[in-house]
Structures are given as structure tokens and as C-alpha cells.
Amino acid sequence: MAARTQSPLVHAIPSTSPTTVLPAHLQFNIHLAFLPWAWSFSMDSKQAGESIILLGSILFACSKLIEVDSAPMNTLLPIQNYNVWLATELHVLFASSALYMLWTHSTIRRHESPPRPFFSTPVSVSLSLPPTPRTPVGRFDIRDQKRSSSPNKSSFAFLWMSVPKNYRDSTDDGALTGLLFGPLIAVAVLHGATRQLMSSDGMFTTEWRVEKPTTVGIYSALDALTLSRYNVVSVATLCSSILLFHIATSRWLEDRFVKRRNLPEGERGSVPRREDLRGSFYILFSVGTSLLSLTAKFVLRRWDIGIWQHLSLLEVVFIALFYQFTLYVCLRLAHRVFTLGELSLVCFGGTALMMEFLNINIFWPESTPFIKTYRQPTPLLIFQLALVAGALLSGFILSPILVLSRHIAQSPVRRLKLKPEDKLRQRRLLALAFYGAVFVLVFGPIGMWTRWCLGNRDPWVWIVYWLLDGRRKWSRPMLLLYWAILGSLSVAGWTRQLARNKRFRAWSSNNGDSLVVPGVNTGVNAGTQPLQQPDPVTGSGAPPLPSPPIMASGGSLATELLDAADKRVPTLKLNARRKSFHALTVIMFIPGIAFDPAFTHLSFSVAFALFTFAEYVRYFAIYPFGAMIHLFMNEFLDHRDNGTAILSHFYLLTGCAGSLWFEASTKLVCFTGVLVLGIGDALASIVGKKIGTHRWSPSTPKTLEGSIAFAVSIIGSAWILRLFGLVDPFSTKRYTLIVSIGAALEAFSDQNDNLTLPLYLWSMLSLGDL
Numbered sequence: 001m002a003a004r005t006q007s008p009l010v011h012a013i014p015s016t017s018p019t020t021v022l023p024a025h026l027q028f029n030i031h032l033a034f035l036p037w038a039w040s041f042s043m044d045s046k047q048a049g050e051s052i053i054l055l056g057s058i059l060f061a062c063s064k065l066i067e068v069d070s071a072p073m074n075t076l077l078p079i080q081n082y083n084v085w086l087a088t089e090l091h092v093l094f095a096s097s098a099l100y101m102l103w104t105h106s107t108i109r110r111h112e113s114p115p116r117p118f119f120s121t122p123v124s125v126s127l128s129l130p131p132t133p134r135t136p137v138g139r140f141d142i143r144d145q146k147r148s149s150s151p152n153k154s155s156f157a158f159l160w161m162s163v164p165k166n167y168r169d170s171t172d173d174g175a176l177t178g179l180l181f182g183p184l185i186a187v188a189v190l191h192g193a194t195r196q197l198m199s200s201d202g203m204f205t206t207e208w209r210v211e212k213p214t215t216v217g218i219y220s221a222l223d224a225l226t227l228s229r230y231n232v233v234s235v236a237t238l239c240s241s242i243l244l245f246h247i248a249t250s251r252w253l254e255d256r257f258v259k260r261r262n263l264p265e266g267e268r269g270s271v272p273r274r275e276d277l278r279g280s281f282y283i284l285f286s287v288g289t290s291l292l293s294l295t296a297k298f299v300l301r302r303w304d305i306g307i308w309q310h311l312s313l314l315e316v317v318f319i320a321l322f323y324q325f326t327l328y329v330c331l332r333l334a335h336r337v338f339t340l341g342e343l344s345l346v347c348f349g350g351t352a353l354m355m356e357f358l359n360i361n362i363f364w365p366e367s368t369p370f371i372k373t374y375r376q377p378t379p380l381l382i383f384q385l386a387l388v389a390g391a392l393l394s395g396f397i398l399s400p401i402l403v404l405s406r407h408i409a410q411s412p413v414r415r416l417k418l419k420p421e422d423k424l425r426q427r428r429l430l431a432l433a434f435y436g437a438v439f440v441l442v443f444g445p446i447g448m449w450t451r452w453c454l455g456n457r458d459p460w461v462w463i464v465y466w467l468l469d470g471r472r473k474w475s476r477p478m479l480l481l482y483w484a485i486l487g488s489l490s491v492a493g494w495t496r497q498l499a500r501n502k503r504f505r506a507w508s509s510n511n512g513d514s515l516v517v518p519g520v521n522t523g524v525n526a527g528t529q530p531l532q533q534p535d536p537v538t539g540s541g542a543p544p545l546p547s548p549p550i551m552a553s554g555g556s557l558a559t560e561l562l563d564a565a566d567k568r569v570p571t572l573k574l575n576a577r578r579k580s581f582h583a584l585t586v587i588m589f590i591p592g593i594a595f596d597p598a599f600t601h602l603s604f605s606v607a608f609a610l611f612t613f614a615e616y617v618r619y620f621a622i623y624p625f626g627a628m629i630h631l632f633m634n635e636f637l638d639h640r641d642n643g644t645a646i647l648s649h650f651y652l653l654t655g656c657a658g659s660l661w662f663e664a665s666t667k668l669v670c671f672t673g674v675l676v677l678g679i680g681d682a683l684a685s686i687v688g689k690k691i692g693t694h695r696w697s698p699s700t701p702k703t704l705e706g707s708i709a710f711a712v713s714i715i716g717s718a719w720i721l722r723l724f725g726l727v728d729p730f731s732t733k734r735y736t737l738i739v740s741i742g743a744a745l746e747a748f749s750d751q752n753d754n755l756t757l758p759l760y761l762w763s764m765l766s767l768g769d770l
Helices: 008-012 045-069 079-104 142-148 175-197 221-256 275-302 313-333 340-361 379-397 399-410 420-453 459-467 475-499 555-566 574-595 597-619 626-636 648-661 672-691 704-723 732-748 753-767
Strands: 025-031 037-044 106-110
Touching: 025 045, 037 045, 045 079, 045 175, 045 732, 045 753, 079 106, 079 175, 079 221, 175 221, 175 340, 175 753, 221 275, 221 313, 221 340, 275 313, 313 340, 340 379, 340 753, 379 399, 379 420, 379 459, 379 597, 399 420, 399 597, 420 459, 459 475, 475 574, 475 597, 475 626, 574 597, 574 626, 574 648, 574 672, 597 626, 597 648, 648 672, 648 753, 672 704, 672 732, 672 753, 704 732, 732 753
Parallel strands: none
Antiparallel strands: 025 037, 037 106
């Protein structure tokens, strides 16, 4: 009998598992001497790596504060005394965060075995899986991560009266990100001001073409800025303390209800299922936490302890209440959008912005020694507060109209007991009320507030004159035209690229009547995929997309030519579609940052405000653009955008703009966000998917090759900027070290890297004096 010929497919299937750099878990057991107890510690190696990086970064920030104490400065401020107490705040936060991580990943049990040596042998376990025939060894995606590990929710942190289903699905809750990122950014901002005090160059924004900052009282502009930034560090540590108190008390309460079984998925035993009870308990707890913070501040002041010395009693109460209010509102409105770390970071930013807005409003030259703003009090800050804070406050003021619009658009006609034409008429009336109210708010209270802050100068006239005050009279209008052309081409190109897919039907003439409401369906992409019936032609259930308009004359011929050209253009996958916008940021923003950072600063603020109003229109289904915006953005969502709100574009914009908004102290640091997201993150994704063969750990799809590409591309891009004279000379060794640490954080962290990576690298580069 002849032997069977072995199939060639057998040789094609890899026989080895993907290589991992780290084991799946960091584990060890310690038998306590002279006691019948054993301490066991187990932590995912990916999460352990992230924790070590963040805790080490806080210690590095503390060392920079101590280093400043011994440096001569051009100021009469008691910097040394301030820094001692500030370092104490950070060390207490460091110790509390480290103890929390040990507490959540440790168990102490009685051992009945004979006495052993004091230390047991560390144990590490690898959970790597063999590749399947359809999954080559060198290519990984997010599905590999889901197959290789499932997160243990028992160690996750939660806000008071919150449950797992309120948060985005993630392998890490991001607790350390929420606890440490805010203070790290605040110390970096402070270091930028104290660094200027040690130099004789003055304030760096003199190179920006904008008015000088306003000064009052005996303090210079730089002294006032330094004192204000001491205040923001205390704001950050206070917010982190409140967050840690929420986490600890929530875990303690859950342990009391650990015997409850058969809970629905996404619920916790200590949290009632009734929304009114949850809200009531949260309000009571928030008020109690605020009173506890006020008591702590009073005791610290009474005993002459300098912790939170830059915060007044009124500020402590306002910060505690507002921070907890934003935590709850964001968690309820943006359902399944944030991890705990992302939520706390966003809410800290909102709290700091609101404190600046409040401090400007309560400023009186006769009674206020200085203007307490965390950035220089120039017209750039005034317009940013008017645009960003104004957009957020407008949404709060117009919330009744927005909620009613979403309710009517989401409810079936039979439930509303209305005729279809009556429902459409109501939606149109609500849309008219929304657009009219926005117009009144922008040209009324917001415009008048801006005029008051500008010294009774008309803000619209000021913008026109400032637009012509660039290096050349035409430079800023040309830069604006350049951005408009790139943005229009990008949106138009992607609209056509998506429309050519057979998954879309032709956009009907009554597109505004389409009742596509985010968050009304369930499934893999619940909250982002609209309800649609399968197309009778293509069989696809995907939503339609508006097709480009056909001109009356010659439009048909142009459309036919474009359709013929489209057939030769490949359809890009999701990752390529998303990374194309990262590449677009490089082309759009590098010229503006290099040649006119002040104008780019203001343009970023305008873009953020426009994004905010666009999200209002999409989320609340405002007629007639809500469905159109939702369907367009729906094609760029990944597994992190499964919630009701879509924030990826906000994160991308904030990551690129943060370096300018924080007023980076050097030109090199100003480019951080664009280099990280536009070049580093994009190349890391491409290289990791194409040739990556060494995973960092079995619980992550990130590869060592992708991290190397991330670091090398950023360092190479920085050197190209230096060769073209766009940045000053810098220490390549320090820059390489910090970028490499950032690459490791990108590999270990499961937070949204569009938000966290630029902020982290900006902070570390600023602290590293680059």
C-alpha cells in the first residue's frame, strides 16, 4: 500500500508559538517569617510595566523639584519652601498609589505546610497561544488579544456607585493613569515656568506674535505664572486624592456584598440597579467627600502643614464638587466610552479649564494680587476659554433642547402617537431652536464676555486685525486657506471612497429625515452602529452615506469619470483609514507650528469648539446634519469607540494641540504631539502588523518591532526638523531615552494612546529640559 503524500499545507503552518518578550504574569510568593501566613502577588506583566513607568515618572518629577531648590533664580518667591511641600504631596500620592496597586493584586492566606525559607521562588506563567493557519506568526490584531486573555474584573477600580458596564471594555482600568497623569502634567507645566526663572531669556512666548500677558500688582508676569502653576499642581493632587478615595471606598463597600451571587453581567453587588438610587447615593457621597476635603484643608492650615497651601478653602470645595460632578456626568452621558483612567484625566482637564475661567471672572485689580491662570493671560487664553469652555457651557445650557431632540428622534412614531410629518416638524422646530440659541449665545453672552476680557475691544474686529498681523499680511490667510483645502479634500475624498463601497445605498433626497440615532442598538458596536435593514441589492446592513452632488451641467460626465477612476483605487481597511488622518496631521500642522505657533494655537481652539458642536449635532440627532455626521464618522471607529459618544477625533486634536496649549518651553517640545501621533504611532501600527514577530506579552498584540519603529521614527523626525533649522539643538541621548520610555508605555498601556501618549511624552520632555 503506497504511502500518502503529505499535504503541502502542513509545511505552510508554523509550528512554533509567537515569541513573547515578557511572561504573562509577574508572580511571587513570600512566606512571612515566624507567622503562619503567606503573601502572594500576581499582576499582568503588561500592567506591571505600565505601573513601573508611571510610578517612576512621578519620582522623576519629584527629583526635578528638588533639583530646582539648589538653583539660583531671578525671583523673590520662596520657591524652595514651595517645592519641599509640593514634593511631599507627590511622595504621598506615590506611596498611596503604590500601596493601592499592591493591595489589589495581593492575597494573604494561611499556609499549613512546614516552614519554608523566607522567600519562595518567583513563579511566572506564559499564556501564549499557538498560531492558527489563518493567523501568521508575524501578524497580530486585537482578536488575538481577546483569544489569549480575558481581563480579571475583580481587580478593577470603580467610581462610587458605578458598574463595569459604564466603562469601555479594556484589559486595564487605568487607575494609575487617572491617579498620576494629572500631577505629572501639572509638575511639567510648573517646571517650564521655574526653568524660565533660572534663565535670563524672559518668557518664551515673546517669539509668538501675540500681545504681552496682562500684569497687575507687584508680581511680574513670570512670577504670577509660576504661582498659578503651583496652584494647578495642588489642584491635580486634590483631584487624585478624591479619585483614590472613591476607588478605595467603592472597593471596600463591594467587599461587604461579596456574597451576592447571580448578578447580571456588568453589575456590582454594592450598587443598586435603580438609577434614582445610584444618583442619590452619588450626590450624598460627593457632598461628604467635599466636606472631608475641606476639613483636611482646614486641619493642614491650622497645623501649618504646607500641603495644598496654594488652594483656598473656597477653591477646595469648588474643585471637589465640580470634579466629582464632571466624573458622574461624563460617565452617564458617554456610556462605555472611557476607562477609569481616561475619564479622570479628561475630567481633571475640564476642572483645570473651569478654574481658569472662574479665576478670570472673579479677578479684581484692587483685591487680587495676580491673575491666577495656568497659561499666560494673553488674548490666546481668552479666546480659548471663550471657544472651549463656551462650547461646553452652551451644551449644558441647551441640554433640555438636546435631550428632547434625541428622545423624539430615537422613539418610534407609534410610541409618540404622532404622524410621521408631525414628528418631522417637531424635529425641525427643535433644530431651529438649537441653532438659534447657539447663535444668540455666541454673539451674546460669550461675545460680550470676550469683549470684557479684551478691555472693551470688539473680539470680531480684533480677530480680523490679528489675522493680518502675521510675518506677512498674507501669511495667516494663506495658512488658513492651506488648512481649508487639505481638510476639504480629505473629507470629500473619504466621502467618495466610502460611497463607492457596495455597502452603501444612494443617499435619498430627504436625508435629513433619516432617524439614525447613536446608541439605540445593541451588539458589537452598540452605540455607534445605526439600525438599518439589509440592502436588497448588496445584502449589507450598513447605513447609507450621502453621495456627492451632481451638477446640473456636466455633472454626469464628471461622475462617470470619477467612478471609472474609483475602480482602480483599492478600498482601505479600518486601520489604514484611521492612520491616514494621523498622516494628515503631519502635513497640516507642522508648517503652522514651525512658522506661526500663536495662530495655530488659536486655530486648534476653534477646531475643538467646532468638534464639540458637531458632536452635539450627531449625538442628539439634530436635524438635518445629525445622521450625515454619524454615518460618516461611523466608518472610522474601532473597538475603542463602542460607546455612545465618539471622542477619537477629540483625542487626536488634543494630542496634537496640547504641546502648544501648555506653552512648551522649546520649539522641539512644541512638535511632540504631531510627531507622536502623526509619525510614531502610525509607523508603530504598520510595522507591528506587517513584520512584528515578538509580542511584548501574551496579553497584548503590541510587538517589540512596532515599539522600535515608534522610537526610531520620532527620533529621526526630530533630527530632520533640526537639520532644517526648525528646532534648536538638543541632547540626542536624553531625547532617545525619554522617547524609548514612551514607546514602552505605548506597548504596555491599554488606554487611548491618542490622548495619553502625547501628554506623557510632552511632560517627560519638558521635565528632561529638552
